Every structure is written in structure tokens, then in C-alpha cells.
Amino acid sequence: MPNFLAIVTFPDDAEAFKALSDLKSSPVSAVVTASALVQRDADGRVSIPEGGDEYAGDGYLGGSLIGILVGALGGPLGMLLGWGAGGLIGGLSDADRAADQGSVLASAASSIPPGHNALVLQxxxxxxxxxDHFVSDHGGTVTRLPLEQVLAELEAQQEAAEAARDAAKQALREERKQERHEKWDERISALKAKFTK
Structure with a gap:
């Protein structure tokens, strides 16, 4: 059975809350593995708004893949800084720029208008x-991405983040080694100066 990451947007934020509430008791909930109500603020940051219930089929947000997916909407910078491990705040301005380069997650993130709420569904x-019919009845629009494609991008971003972290550690080690070498040279020079007087 095909699996998707679905971003559901609404022209009215109140309708997003209502749709999430209605989803819980709808037969449509059978196709929803996990969900969360998210908000993109005017500055492009994503968060779960106060009063934004999380719903995940038989469980809750914390035990599902949706936490990672929502966190990933923070874009490549968010992943690099560790926000992608289920954190729900990130700079979508980076995601907007990445969307121009074909990023699946960035395209999903940019589908949430600044200052609005959306449902993120697995x-x-x-x-x-x-x-589609359920969302249409609530005045919303669905953007679907194949989950396999989303997961592949998440894995690639994680690998890139790990490579960047390793490169930063190596650069720091080299810098410290150089500093120790310079201090060693200074100490030897100081001793030479004392013994040649």
C-alpha cells in the first residue's frame, strides 16, 4: 500500500484545528498513521502551536516517525543543528531556498504559507x-510526497550532517594541534633567548 507524507493546508487556521479534531472520529483516520498540527510563523519557523493537539493513529506524536518528519521541515540547517531528531523548530527560510534546488522536504515546507497552520500526516x-474528500469538505488542500522519497532525503540529510560534523571536529583538532605547535615553538624560543644571554 502506498505511504505518503501529506501536508494539508487551510485558508483559515481555525479550520485546521477543526479538521484535526474531526479526523480523530472520522473513518478516514484509518489511513492516517500519524499526524500533527503545525504552524509556520511570519519568520518562517515551524512549531506545534499552543493547543495544537498531536494525534497519531493509536498512539501519539512522540512514538512515531511524524516527529522526525515535522522536525525535518526545518530544512537542511535544522537537520545540521540537530533539530531533525523530532525537534519542531527550524528555519524554513533555508527550506525555501532549498526548494529551488529540488528538495522534497523543502517543497513540502514551503507549501505551508507563513503565518498559517497545517496538518502534517503520515x-x-x-x-x-x-x-481528499475529507480535506475538501474542510476547505483544505493536500500535497502528498511518497514516504520512500521523504525517507531517502532524510537519510541523505543525516549523512550530510554527520559528514559536516566530522569535518568540523577534524578542523578543530587540526587548529588545536597547530596552536600547541605554535606554543611549543614560543616556549623553545623563550628558552633559547634565556640561555643565549
Whole structure:
């Protein structure tokens, strides 16, 4: 059965809250593995708004992949700084720039208008019509991304973040080694100066 990351946007923030509430008791919830209500502020940061219930099928946000997916909406910088481990705040301005370079997650993030709420859903759908109809009834729009593609990008971002972290550690070690060498040379020079007087 096809699995998706679905971003559901609404023209009215109140409708996003209502849709999440209605989703819990709707038969459509059967195709939703995990979900969260997120908010993108005017500065482009993503967070779970106060009163933004998390709902994840039979469980909650913390035990599902959706936390990582929402955190990833912070973009490549967010992943690099560790926000991608389920953290829910990140700079979507970086994601907007990355969207121009074909990033799947950045495209998803940029589909949430600044200053608005959206639902982020992990779905398993044999057919998409039932969720589309539910969203349409609430005045929303669905953007779907194949979950396999999203996971592949998450893995690539994680590998890039680890490589960058390793490179930064190596550069710091080299810098410290150089500083120790310079201090050693200074000490030897100082001793030479004392003994040649």
C-alpha cells in the first residue's frame, strides 16, 4: 500500500484545528498513521502551536516517525543543528531556498504559507479519494510526497550532517594541534633567548 507524507493546508487556521479534531472520529483516520498540527510563523519557523493537539493513529506524536518528519521541515540547517531528531523548530527560510534546488522536504515546507497552520500526516492509502474528500469538505488542500522519497532525503540529510560534523571536529583538532605547535615553538624560543644571554 502506498505511504505518503501529506501536508494539508487551510485558508483559515481555525479550520485546521477543526479538521484535526474531526479526523480523530472520522473513518478516514484509518489511513492516517500519524499526524500533527503545525504552524509556520511570519519568520518562517515551524512549531506545534499552543493547543495544537498531536494525534497519531493509536498512539501519539512522540512514538512515531511524524516527529522526525515535522522536525525535518526545518530544512537542511535544522537537520545540521540537530533539530531533525523530532525537534519542531527550524528555519524554513533555508527550506525555501532549498526548494529551488529540488528538495522534497523543502517543497513540502514551503507549501505551508507563513503565518498559517497545517496538518502534517503520515498516511498509508490504497486510494487517495477518501482523504481528499475529507480535506475538501474542510476547505483544505493536500500535497502528498511518497514516504520512500521523504525517507531517502532524510537519510541523505543525516549523512550530510554527520559528514559536516566530522569535518568540523577534524578542523578543530587540526587548529588545536597547530596552536600547541605554535606554543611549543614560543616556549623553545623563550628558552633559547634565556640561555643565549
Amino acid at each position: 498516511t498509508s492509502e490504497a486510494e487517495t479519494a477518501s482523504l
